[in-house]
Amino acid sequence: MRDDKVNDPERTVELLWRRDGAEARRGLSLGRIVRAGIELADAEGLAGLSMRKVAERLGFTTMSLYRHVSGREQLIDLMRDAVTGESPGTVDADVDATGRDGWRARLEACARQGWELRRRHPWLSEIRGGRHVPGPNVIAHYEQMLGVVAETGLPPSEVIAVAGLVGRFVDSEALLLVEAAEAERHSGLSEEEWWGSRDTLFEQLNGYPVIARLWEEGGYDRPEDPFEFGLARLLDGIELLVKKRYETSDETGVCVVCGTPVEQPSSGRPRAYCSPSCRQRAYRRRKSDAT
Template sequence: MTDVERSTALLWGTGARRGLSLERIVRSAVELADTEGLRAVSMRRLAERLGFTTMALYRHVPGKADLLALMRDAVLAELAPTEAPTEAAPAAAPAATGSDSDGWRADLEAWARSGIELQRRHPWLADLGEERQIPGPHGVASFERALSVAARTGLPPAQVIAVVTLVGDFVDGAARKLALASRTEQRTGVSDEEWWGARSSLYDQLDERYPTLTRLYEEGGYEAPLDPFEFGLRRVLDGVEALVAVAGQPPERNESRNVKTCASCGKPVEHSATGRPRTYCSPACRQRAHRRRGATTS
């Protein structure tokens, strides 16, 4: 069980031994993970690389879970902007909702691209798992930069956080797929493209049982596949842009799009408890509509 308080102290440099030895341990661990993968990282291997005993490392890092957290935050430092904003500069006011005059989309896209490039340089980041992780200062700084960009959309606070989480989760998912494909290629010596290209026996099975798949295959849908990351990132940002555009509409337009009227009397129809769309505002209106249809048929 990880000591969460000790992990926080190590990451943020409070009550921890932050000397050169700790920096060397983390740097050596990152280099080992970059070259041999996360499985190769152990306190014993690091002690051998650094020329110390394993117990000497434990004086600085309580265990592997803390080491992984330190490694992650260390490489996240690479996401730091080239020019830090001056402390005296006031925070920018949110842009009018629906406007991209501040270029929030381009900046959010740049944040996503820097994230995927970081994970390409350090593919072991995708292997850290889904467990709760205490963020370090560099991780929080990256999150802060993304929030400051998304906040320029003028969306409500909860949606700003949700937008950054959405983009970040997309990047992490894409990175995991890239890491898996890379490991498979290294292990087998065969790329994904080569492996799928040799599956002619599978393609021979495509027939009228799978009409849509067969048609798309025969029409060349797989001959020049779109880059999954590029396609996905644009669609994610399209969705965010659509959300910003809707949020920027006048209230009366927003409301009119969401209110449905009764097909019988024209009054507003409330949403049902189950979430299913309703056509009539009441059972009486439904019966009147049925009687009218019956009379018309007669």
């Protein structure tokens, strides 16, 4: 209750959807505060972000910031929406490399957009918890991903679950980069340098045959890229789920191609498609998958 009063979610919504463009040419403005916050977080992460530091960066007192933004958490919401607007608004990939229907290629493109955005602004992955108010840019990107997943014909609850799963994967991988960079700042050693100094640990590993064999066979010398490997396996799993929905006539009550409600017969086999065109589309997809 107290946090909500301090940060005032309704006021955050109002600030995020401002369309009046009223920014002072000189002096302090909301836009300048948000940009300074972004610059500070890019340099120091969210741990280094404070209202005091933002004020110092702008040459104003901390109290003067509170006339524009209620506090740090509200500022983070504004910063997140501002940087999310940097990415392209649409995903252009229509088909994947095999020429199949392009939902997988477009979903992959959405994930890569989020990944590149977090590489530019690593602090995005540090925003935790479910009570950060999304702005128009954040919602537009979420809408885009939902639209891509909805094309698979999965039922609505699974569309939302898949979009959330992909988003959490991108965040978790990006957070590993943040943690590695933070450890390097504190220790002065890169990941390779730190592990390269663990000879006494490596001497103990000969007693673990699987680890020793993988080490000797070069498994640790040429590791898979975690993001690339993980994204590919995640998309494989989603594709398997989609195929399962096409191959089985479940009783979700919606078309397995477009998600439109399907009127079911009182008896006999449940209908999986809302129209002949959707049935044809499913047939073409299965034929394409078979080749």
